[in-house]
Amino acid sequence: MNAATTPGKGAATRELILEHAYELARQDGLEGLSIGALALGVGMSKSGVFAHFGSREDLQLALLDATGKRFFDFVMAPAIKQPRGLQRVRTLVERWFEWARIHQSGCVLVSAVAEYDGRDDSPLRTRVKQQQSSWRSEMARAIRLAMEVGDLRADLDPDLLAFEIYALMLGLHHDAGLFGFEQASRHAHAAIDRLFASYQP
Amino acid sequence: MNAATTPGKGAATRELILEHAYELARQDGLEGLSIGALALGVGMSKSGVFAHFGSREDLQLALLDATGKRFFDFVMAPAIKQPRGLQRVRTLVERWFEWARIHQSGCVLVSAVAEYDGRDDSPLRTRVKQQQSSWRSEMARAIRLAMEVGDLRADLDPDLLAFEIYALMLGLHHDAGLFGFEQASRHAHAAIDRLFASYQP
DNA sequence: GAATAAAACGAACGATCGTGCTATTTTGCC
DNA sequence: GGCAAAATAGCACGATCGTTCGTTTTATTC
Numbered sequence A, B: 001m002n003a004a005t006t007p008g009k010g011a012a013t014r015e016l017i018l019e020h021a022y023e024l025a026r027q028d029g030l031e032g033l034s035i036g037a038l039a040l041g042v043g044m045s046k047s048g049v050f051a052h053f054g055s056r057e058d059l060q061l062a063l064l065d066a067t068g069k070r071f072f073d074f075v076m077a078p079a080i081k082q083p084r085g086l087q088r089v090r091t092l093v094e095r096w097f098e099w100a101r102i103h104q105s106g107c108v109l110v111s112a113v114a115e116y117d118g119r120d121d122s123p124l125r126t127r128v129k130q131q132q133s134s135w136r137s138e139m140a141r142a143i144r145l146a147m148e149v150g151d152l153r154a155d156l157d158p159d160l161l162a163f164e165i166y167a168l169m170l171g172l173h174h175d176a177g178l179f180g181f182e183q184a185s186r187h188a189h190a191a192i193d194r195l196f197a198s199y200q201p
Numbered sequence C: 001g002a003a004t005a006a007a008a009c010g011a012a013c014g015a016t017c018g019t020g021c022t023a024t025t026t027t028g029c030c
Numbered sequence D: 001g002g003c004a005a006a007a008t009a010g011c012a013c014g015a016t017c018g019t020t021c022g023t024t025t026t027a028t029t030c
Helices: A010-028 A035-042 A046-050 A056-080 A086-102 A108-115 A123-149 A158-179 A181-198 B010-028 B035-042 B046-051 B056-080 B086-102 B108-115 B123-149 B158-179 B181-198
Strands: none
Touching (some): A010 A035, A010 A056, A035 A056, A056 A086, A056 A108, A056 A123, A086 A123, A086 A158, A086 A181, A108 A158, A108 B108, A108 B158, A123 B158, A158 A181, A158 B108, A158 B123, A158 B158, A158 B181, A181 B158, A181 B181, B010 B035, B010 B056, B010 B108, B035 B046, B035 B056, B056 B108, B056 B123, B086 B123, B086 B158, B086 B181, B108 B123, B108 B158
């Protein structure tokens, strides 16, 4: 409607493209994502899809951003609605479990870390690094609040606990993909419970 | 020498090819490994390299096997030389740390799990599954021995502890690739110590 | 409805992919 | 040193890759 707000209606198809790209990247990762296959999926021409991003790398970056936002909305947003403390941290973990359950056939973010953990810097790697760093900070913040409230021991290292949780969720993702979600979830849940118990004040 | 033992001296070049393939796959994963780039690396023709394996998939399988064996020799072999008990488990973990330090710019096995955690079965996925399953069994076995000796609590779940260790090592690999080995190693070491402490008899 | 801008198409490009064929070279054995 | 066999090279194929360009269709604005 407004000229200053929406530049055009083609932004909707951009969303559609990213939606399909998300499904493709879940199976073959960001590096396995090809514009030809993507165009076939959305029922457009290759050049039509390409024009929306200008380059494959920009498409990958856009998809990475969209996925990061999706993950944040799915996991962190519900947690923030909880009162600060252990309950918020537990909600965060619980939503993460749900995310892993839905994405047991492959998560774009998890594979992205593995794909760009090399030494040489690329725009993709930089973005992945930013995302992971920011997410770890969010976790550490929630943990710190739980310490202040008194739900967790005051002498713990928030970054360490954030690492421990993150590692267990990585284990969940990997085991879910290989051995099925049920078994992986049992192990991860037990490990998480043991972890929180060990940090009780 | 013997006709029955060595089929030919070309098996040496096969090793050479796998050696170069290993370095390439460390950066781009098994799916990113291309025969053209590999041939360029070893100074051979594409078809010359190709003839050694018959197909790209067989090359990937061979590389996966070779890497698995390499990992086992590097991590498990020194651990077996230790007396059964916690010391053996700790040695195993310690060697794993060393493996992660060397491979902080990318580990073929870690990325292979992420690459083939999809739903549809492929020979690659099957092999990765076998490898990971077998490795987890080895870990659980070492843990069980430590329980029998009395170094670990008798009521723990060996598969769970194996999962917890595996998850922490995954976290180590991922953090080392993104944030550097030093920080990742500190966190992982602290987490491992806390973990073992929690299972003390 | 005409004028204008945005969006999508279609064809082609050079490059690389994995793979099959047929020579040619190299190796091991007598 | 000649001979058979293994190893490698060379060439070509169809397919797909990301990308460019000019045209055509669709949407927006007056």
